[in-house]
Amino acid sequence: MLWNIFFTFLKIGFVSFGGGYAVIPVIQYEVSDHAWLTSSQFQQAVALASMAPGSIATNIATLIGYKTAGILGAVSATLGMILPSLVIIICLASLFFRIQHFTWVNSSLYGLRPVVTGLILYAAIHFFLPDQTETWLSWHMIGTVLICGASIVLLYKYKLHPLILIVAAGAGGIVLF
Amino acid sequence: MRRYQVILQLFGTFLRIGPSTFGGGYAMIPTIEREVMERRNWIDEQEMSNLISLSGSAPGGIGVNAAAFVGYRKAGLTGAVAAVLGITLPTFLIAIVLSFLYLFFQDNIKVQAALKGIHGAVLALILMAAYRMSKQAVLDIATACLTLLPVLILFSISISPLYIIGFGILAGILLIKGKKYLGMKVCTERENKLAPDDPDSDYSEYYI
Numbered sequence: 001m002l003w004n005i006f007f008t009f010l011k012i013g014f015v016s017f018g019g020g021y022a023v024i025p026v027i028q029y030e031v032s033d034h035a036w037l038t039s040s041q042f043q044q045a046v047a048l049a050s051m052a053p054g055s056i057a058t059n060i061a062t063l064i065g066y067k068t069a070g071i072l073g074a075v076s077a078t079l080g081m082i083l084p085s086l087v088i089i090i091c092l093a094s095l096f097f098r099i100q101h102f103t104w105v106n107s108s109l110y111g112l113r114p115v116v117t118g119l120i121l122y123a124a125i126h127f128f129l130p131d132q133t134e135t136w137l138s139w140h141m142i143g144t145v146l147i148c149g150a151s152i153v154l155l156y157k158y159k160l161h162p163l164i165l166i167v168a169a170g171a172g173g174i175v176l177f
Numbered sequence: 178m179r180r181y182q183v184i185l186q187l188f189g190t191f192l193r194i195g196p197s198t199f200g201g202g203y204a205m206i207p208t209i210e211r212e213v214m215e216r217r218n219w220i221d222e223q224e225m226s227n228l229i230s231l232s233g234s235a236p237g238g239i240g241v242n243a244a245a246f247v248g249y250r251k252a253g254l255t256g257a258v259a260a261v262l263g264i265t266l267p268t269f270l271i272a273i274v275l276s277f278l279y280l281f282f283q284d285n286i287k288v289q290a291a292l293k294g295i296h297g298a299v300l301a302l303i304l305m306a307a308y309r310m311s312k313q314a315v316l317d318i319a320t321a322c323l324t325l326l327p328v329l330i331l332f333s334i335s336i337s338p339l340y341i342i343g344f345g346i347l348a349g350i351l352l353i354k355g356k357k358y359l360g361m362k363v364c365t366e367r368e369n370k371l372a373p374d375d376p377d378s379d380y381s382e383y384y385i
Binding site: 011013014015016017020021022024025026029030033043044046047048049050051052053054055056057058059062063066067071074078081082084085086088089090092093094103104105106107108109110111112113114115116117118119120121122123124125127128140143144145146147148149151152155156162165166168169170171172173174176177 | 195196197198231232234235236237238239240241242245246249250254257258261264265267268269271272273275276279287289290291292293294295296297298299300301302303304305306307310311313314315316320321323324325326327328331332335337338339341342344345346347348349350352353354365366
């Protein structure tokens, strides 16, 4: 089980271009493939990961590992997630790779960046969709849209700090729901 | 200075950087710059700009990548491991504690309401990440199509997103080759991109 978690996140770590939210669909696919967590448990993990400081991708790995197999699971998942970074950066740094001067690297990034953007978009839509117990026009959905809209305005226009936003949204949730 | 002291310093410095950065990604760069370049003088300005472009393009979180780079430059493999463990450990513990608190309070009706509210805020954070990334990614019609592709594919068939990432890389290389072959203007990056270390610049992947 622990090896399984470790190797799964090792695989994810090697392709986690763009870090953070772009990795959500990749992790989600693996998690449902291995039947580690239910869809709503997974969404809770994403929400909790955004509340903790540091890299979102590593936080999600930690939380999923923890929920799946306790503290050792969390250690396995986190190590699996950071090991590829370590290996790749050391290879690049020791080769004195000036990555921006290679046209094929630029070409791959040209195709990679939009795909990663699409993955983040998919993660957002999936995060928004109601689960089976809810309908589209429930109070929960309306409230989520309201808070999300307000949050976007606060983030975009007033550059609000993400932590303050999360605390405010929590307070808003207590009032609304 | 002895080697083990350098390694301890690497560990300690990145231990402090970890929990002070919410939102991850490029949000960490100014803090890393201050600690590593200005305070410790571990790397110079030229290396700092290499560090930013390298950690942004390689897979994995920016913070972890930057830690590995600085640690390796200062004290080889051991240094890299020490720096990466330093930046990971605090957030690892915080994530575990949060998970613990959640298990403890998840049946509390107020906590449930707060989490429903936070759901909306997290949705906004993800959307903002997509928006900021799109400003760097969507340069022409081809890249706009590539952006919509993952959404359409993943909602219609169950396929591992790994294939989509692989396809993106392949499509990028082929598109640029094709454009050059046809003699079209090739632009793989936004031209007026601001330097990431410019305090006024909009950190493109601020929330990643």
